[in-house]
Amino acid sequence: MTEQEARAGAREWAGLAVLVLPCLLASMDMSVMFITLPSLAADLGPSGSEQLWIMDSYGFLLAGLLITMGTLGDRFGRRRVLLAGAAAFGVASVLAAFSTSPGTLIAARMLLGVAGATLAPSTLSLIRSMFHHAAQRATAVGIWTAGFAGGAVLGPIIGGLLLEHFWWGSVFLINVPVMVLLLVLGPLLLTEHRDPEPGRFDLLGAALSLVSVLSIIYGIKAMAEHGPGWLPVACCVAGLAVGAAFLRRQHRAAHPMIDMKLFRTRRFTVPLFIDALATFGLVGFSLFNWQFMQLVLGMGPLESALWSLPTFLVMPLGIALATALAPRIGKRNVIAAGLLVATAGYVLLTLLQADSGIVHLVVGMAVVSIGIGAVSAVVTEVILSAAPPERAGAASAMAETSAEFGGALGIAILGSIGTTVYRSELATTAPGALTPKELEAAQSTLGGAVETASALPEGTAESLRNAAFDAFAQEARIASVVSAVLMAGAAVLIATLLRTGRTRPGPDTSESAAEHHDGDRAADAPSRAVSP
Structure with a gap:
């Protein structure tokens, strides 16, 4: 058998x-x-x-x-x-x-x-x-x-x-x-x-991978919190340099931690990239999701957490649909469809207003969740299938690492874009009665605006809160546009880079055939077809 x-x-x-x-x-x-x-x-x-x-x-x-x-x-x-x-x-x-x-x-x-x-x-x-x-x-x-x-x-x-x-x-x-x-x-x-036949464990390679990932993730998070500065930029540059040294070592090592041959096939690299992009939008937009519920809609932490529950409950629907449809229409098509569903969710969120209410937000995030659930399940399985069984642990780690990087970049990039939009909008719509110090505090974050308003006369406070909520809604809409464009672009990417002619799958499907025929069907073949 x-x-x-x-x-x-x-x-x-x-x-x-x-x-x-x-x-x-x-x-x-x-x-x-x-x-x-x-x-x-x-x-x-x-x-x-x-x-x-x-x-x-x-x-x-x-x-x-x-x-x-x-x-x-x-x-x-x-x-x-x-x-x-x-x-x-x-x-x-x-x-x-x-x-x-x-x-x-x-x-x-x-x-x-x-x-x-x-x-x-x-x-x-x-x-x-x-x-x-x-x-x-x-x-x-x-x-x-x-x-x-x-x-x-x-x-x-x-x-x-x-x-x-x-x-x-x-x-x-x-x-x-x-x-x-x-x-x-x-x-x-x-x-x-x-x-x-594991060979000798590469201790230096492990140290290089740790330093590289920690440096880049720290630099990205620092830029998301405090903006670009010499320290976070230096950390990212140093992390990339150490990462390059790690990859060179993997190319030369007799027993590498990562099988670099896997990166020569689009069956492995494209799903990794798609996984990062999907996490980019989902994690990055969570910044706006939580703040909108707690600061704009005035919910407590537990109430907002309960309202986020539907996004989790509908995710198995996307996973189940993807699992059922993949054998019939191909994994590539399921991934592309999931990305387009997520795109539709983000498009719905581009219509978000400060007075939209919780239903609009939850429905938009639920649609995104269905699409991303379908994408993540199929992409992860494709990555695993592309690796030989003896390297399944390293392949799994690469999948999780790509998701971590995607999430960190989502927070940093969408957060930075959103902050710029928020400050620009509030600079023109904030009440003229604010002092420069009060305006600076209100422009720092939405939480800063709410706190500043609490110490102002009622009329000015109400005007500041409304202006801040509108500016934040504009910030969320821009983040939604960026996410929608990225998801649509990822759908085109998966459909073109893995778009090839159909072939009958079989146990002897080779890596070469996977590249020149239907990549998602070939991924169903035994992973021993990939050269170890």
Whole structure:
């Protein structure tokens, strides 16, 4: 029986359920801090710099170590790395929950980031090893995608519910029972998989990849928060230089962390780029989404989190449609269709006004979510299928890293464009009674405008709030236009770069055939067709 014909049984599907849970929690830990920060700040009293490290240290280390952890899984066993990461994640969660100082919490968050970096590539590469049948693997990847995306939405909701009844540390303690469950059920349901000939681990390469990713992500985030300056620009330039050194080393290494041959085929590089673009718009626009609900519409953190729930609930619809349609119309066409659906959602958001109300925002984001859900599920499965099974961990890590970069760039670029638009609009529409200092504070952020208005006479305050809300709505509309153009461009990209003649798929479909025939059909062929 060929790999293409082998179908997963009950054990594999039960194992998938176990794999989705840690991914959901790892994703939750990135978003739960938005609603938890005020409570822990009141208790621990961190400085402004310490608050930034509490927020960002987890995501920085997670992004920086994805490639390393994916490679470690390939070499030493994906189940082993996953279980070690789960144990570390549980311990770090307890340390975070009972932290008594900002420094302790930052250290715990950093350990959570290190452990979290093992979860995504290990779980995704185990799915690649457990589900050999293309249709089953597509379904499994879709479920995994929904779990990972759902964690980001559920984080603020669950965090808000816990903070209603318990102290801030409870948002970390919910991780512990899930990790214990993984440690118990993992050895029973998950089969160990590794590269049979892993070679020597490239420690210097791992260090270069970490420094490169951390430097670039830090520089992008710093520019998003404070605008372009010499330090963030220098960090990005240094990160790119170190990244170039890392890639040169991978070309020359006898046992590279990343199989550079994968980048010679569009079946791998184009989906990576599309994944980054999809995350760019979704994560970047979340900046406006949350502020619109809380500042313009006046919702509390929990209420706004609950209103964001529909975007999570409809995402499985997009994933299910993509999984069902891909075998019939081709993965390339499904990805292009998903991008066009996301484009329609962003076009709807270009009509957003300050007085539009929550329904307009939620419907627009729901349409975007359906499209991006379809794209992410199929793109991730294509990336996995393009890599040989022994390199599934590294391929999974590359997929997650591209998404991290896309999200960071979305925040930085859309945030910078939006800030410029907001300041320009408010400069012409703000009440003339404002002092230069008050106008400067109002132009800094929408939150600054609301705070400034609270200290003004009622008439002037109302005029300032209306002007600020209108300027922010214009900011969101411009961000929607940029996102819509990018999604439409990505649809054209996937349709042209992977647009080739049809061929009958088969187990002997070669990489050459994948390039010169239908790329998405060839991706269904066994991954052994890719030269290792």
